[in-house]
Amino acid sequence: MAEGRAPGQGWRGTEEGWIAAAYDMLVEGGVEAVKIQPLARRLGLSRTSFYWHFADREALLAALVRRWQEKNTGNLVQQTELPAATINAALLNLIDCWITPELFDSPLDRAMRDWARTDAALRAAFAEADAARIAAIRAMFLRHGYGEEEADVRASAVYLTQVGYIDLETAETLPARLRRAPTYVEIFTGRAATQAELSDFLARHAGRAG
Template identity: 70%
Template structure:
């Protein structure tokens, strides 16, 4: 049957295939679920084929950490650095992360934060990631004329609000989020977004409106 075909090129699979499967196990069962034998079974590959791509399990876990850093922290920082005419537009660029999973993988962030509670090195990496994310948001506010102390408080408020959404698993449709965004923006920035700014945000997420 077609769904029994091995993943990847050839009998050993690919590094990306093994990493994708490890990601799935991490989301489903936490880091303790990410083990070589279950991965091989999921990919319908031999256990030894794993070692063509990774030296050991720790190397695979390191690949997951890099994926998380590049996607979540990297994309969040890049969104804060996008050109925007006003602070409201800039914050809406950041809000793209909370709407678009291709920019920010919330389940991955939850799984990594859970893992970090039992891994000292990852815990330190997560502290650094949180600091980098808040720092990028703070710098964004400062570029729009907010004094450092105010920029820090506003940045921290935005970030911790979203961490709360993610950690609590808040289930909110895009339609509901849209109705709240103008008030969130005013709360976070002290300024009102224009109708044009809100319309542009809605337009770029148009495909998600019906979900």
Template identity: 50%
Template sequence: MNDADTQDAAGKATGWRGSREVWLAAAQEAFIESGLDAVKIQPLATRLELSRTSFYWFFKDRAALLDALLETWEQTNTGGLIAATQAYAETITEAVLNLASEFLEGGAFEARLDLAVRGWAHQSDAVAARVNVADETRLEAIRAMFDRFGYDPSEADVRARTVYLVQIGYISMQVQEDLAVRMARIPDYVKTFSGLAPSQRELARFHARHGYRPKTGSG
């Protein structure tokens, strides 16, 4: 009996096949860690200690799993970004802080997944097309956010590009930035993106949202 047969037997004995979410989460983790070639049925079954045949209860084939990965990326990253741009804000600076929250720990945007999908796009014209659509959709959402606060269309477009391209640069360069450093830069980023400085009250709410306490005084 080979390893695959042993796993199939174990799966039949326990009756546990996992779930669509379990298989998809394992695929996403493997994809982020090791790239597209790691997203294969048998290695995922081994990772999950499930039978290979269990996979087929939830996905027709590997292509269906890969498509589900892209759908998850679109829902999580593009969907989360759009929701952030539409979140309640009394000022443009508060709106920009809402958007900034998406890219910090606890935000919906998964930077490592975005980076992995962009790498995949270099291998597939179909994926590259979906990335292009996602980028334009995200930019349009950010433009609409600036439009909502009365910016001229051309200015809204440039400001949206500045916000988004800076963030994509962070992702593409895999910048590792200490939270305290990032938080110290946030007010100037907001001023650069919007032309206005955030109020101390807005920054206090932003800090609280992320469980951050700025150091005060000389200590």
């Protein structure tokens, strides 16, 4: 249910509010921290209010999985499919994901991967997500004229490098990431980015680098 108030009853919060609180607890403490009573306390609501929106804890966890799939895998695939005149422009579209939290939520991806280590169903879902992401990056290279084997290796290098960034919680400021982008592009594509390609990329992030 989307509404937070039943006839004649008090405020029960919103479905989105419960999911947002569950997200915070997942990122902060892992899936074991996502429990109904602590969530209710965090929101200042009663435990019974939870059941106005979700059948049980599993339904809430399923909502978190859907959010992760739609935001992270969905947006990543979308970025690889944006129109791009060159492979470098295409790769820079993808790099937008890694440095724009609205497109790709790295803390959520890390928390979900940790959760997947103890949950067989989620582990299978994560394997599918990894495969879908690499396939999308591979297709991006194929569209720009790379052969099958080279596209596969380059796609894996791009994706696994970012997985390493996330899993190791690499502390790199946005200005540093932007400064290093041209080198990453040349390493991953084998082609130096032009000034025009870099200018378009930097313009998208103007004002965010502090």
